[in-house]
Amino acid sequence: MLIKKLTFLFFICTLISSLFITSKAAVILQYHHVSDSTPKSTSISPKQFEVHLQYLADEQFNVIPLPQLVNALKNKKSLPDKTVAITFDDAYSNILSQAKPILDKFKFPYTIFINPQLINSSPKPYLSWDQITTLSDLPNQQVTIANHGLTHDSLARQTKNKSKKEWFTQQTNNLLLAESIIEEHTGKSFKFFAYPYGEYTPELQHWLNENDFVAFTQQSGAVGLSKDLTAIPRFPASQPYDQLASLKDKLYSMPLDLSMLIKDTSNHQSPITTYSSIKDVTFNVKVEDFNRNLLTCYISGIGKQEVEWISADKFTLTFSKPLPVGRVRSNCTAPSIEKSGRFYWFSQPWFVLNADGSWYPL
Structure with a gap:
């Protein structure tokens, strides 16, 4: 019983x-x-x-x-x-x-x-x-x-x-x-x-x-x-x-609840950066319903990035190349454990200026 x-x-x-x-x-x-x-x-x-x-x-x-x-x-x-x-x-x-x-x-x-x-x-x-x-x-x-x-x-x-x-x-x-x-x-x-x-x-x-x-x-x-x-x-x-x-x-x-931490504190939480000024980003994770090993992150212009887990609720992306100038997006997805066939999804935009700080064309 x-x-x-x-x-x-x-x-x-x-x-x-x-x-x-x-x-x-x-x-x-x-x-x-x-x-x-x-x-x-x-x-x-x-x-x-x-x-x-x-x-x-x-x-x-x-x-x-x-x-x-x-x-x-x-x-x-x-x-x-x-x-x-x-x-x-x-x-x-x-x-x-x-x-x-x-x-x-x-x-x-x-x-x-x-x-x-x-x-x-x-x-x-x-x-x-x-x-x-x-x-x-x-x-x-x-x-x-x-x-x-x-x-x-x-x-x-x-x-x-x-x-x-x-x-x-x-x-x-x-x-x-x-x-x-x-x-x-x-x-x-x-x-x-x-x-x-x-x-x-x-x-x-x-x-x-x-x-x-x-x-x-x-x-x-x-x-x-x-x-x-x-x-x-x-x-x-x-x-x-x-x-x-x-x-x-x-x-x-479903929403993948992440908060971004940028090591370059001058750009902390800002989506605006200049070419080659950010080498990596670290995210805090607030969702537990996914297998950490199945999290994948892609960045427009440079492709799939390696995910390095620092702890159970924190991971780092070290960019394989500098973020390209322009409007750039990083999409991170992970399959849900409890909801088969459904994915958690997070996207982070960056607006990457030229190395001299000037804006890219619209």
């Missing part, structure tokens, strides 16, 4: 642990164009976009409005397993002409991050204010209109004709202006911000946090309750990442 009771308790504990692992995570997909005639690097064809949404429907993913997801993160509330939010950057007109009919077919909500000063520009690749307002007025948070900056300028690149303080004040004022313009046209202010080009600084993150903004990046990874709300990851789902085979792993991914 005792053995049966212990077996039952073990089963219950395992079940609770399993639910805990998957019920507090979500995936956010990032798109730009839905078109056959726009730049491939920021596009997905309407046909392939429908393949994505059909898979979400067939596999019974819980596709929810982004405000609902953010509210759960803010309040540390559990999310149903297989929760997904759909986002678009830049408010291209093909979102209305090509994407919306497909989204309507599946009744999926979505978010559009816009640059208010570019709306009604000429030539006109963007949605108009009338179109944006109409979308925003749809019921049940079907469409969320959010902030992508006043224009599409990077908020990490200081201009040379202003002091750092003057430049930062101007950029944050522009961000607030963009939010007020969105609220003026839609009657709503969610204070969601998607970084243009995915570039950000610790100073900007601090300001966003102090001003109650939630910010979204462009590096991959699932979203967990412990995630920094000024660096919420999204999986790019346009070309060349639009194939369903790779998207499936991302949709079923």
Whole structure:
């Protein structure tokens, strides 16, 4: 009888642990164009976009409005397993002409991050204010209109004709202006911000946090309750990442909770560095549900990196080559022990400047 009771308790504990692992995570997909005639690097064809949404429907993913997801993160509330939010950057007109009919077919909500000063520009690749307002007025948070900056300028690149303080004040004022313009046209202010080009600084993150903004990046990874709300990851789902085979792993991914420690303390926790200034990084691990020997890390431009475990909860990556100049991502994944076929996923972006400290071209 005792053995049966212990077996039952073990089963219950395992079940609770399993639910805990998957019920507090979500995936956010990032798109730009839905078109056959726009730049491939920021596009997905309407046909392939429908393949994505059909898979979400067939596999019974819980596709929810982004405000609902953010509210759960803010309040540390559990999310149903297989929760997904759909986002678009830049408010291209093909979102209305090509994407919306497909989204309507599946009744999926979505978010559009816009640059208010570019709306009604000429030539006109963007949605108009009338179109944006109409979308925003749809019921049940079907469409969320959010902030992508006043224009599409990077908020990490200081201009040379202003002091750092003057430049930062101007950029944050522009961000607030963009939010007020969105609220003026839609009657709503969610204070969601998607970084243009995915570039950000610790100073900007601090300001966003102090001003109650939630910010979204462009590096991959699932979203967990412990995630920094000024660096919420999204999986790019346009070309060349639009194939369903790779998207499936991302949709079923779970957050790998890591904190990065850089030995060069001048760059501690900052994603901005200069060429060849960082030789290695060390991560603290807060997840136990994976085999340490199966953790793999890849860095764009230099490939798979050797993982050296320092302790049970800490490992180091010593780069095989200098991080290349440009936007660089490190993706670390590990298969779950309890959830067969599912992976933990973490992505760290770096913005690697030239050796002289100058920025790479956009």
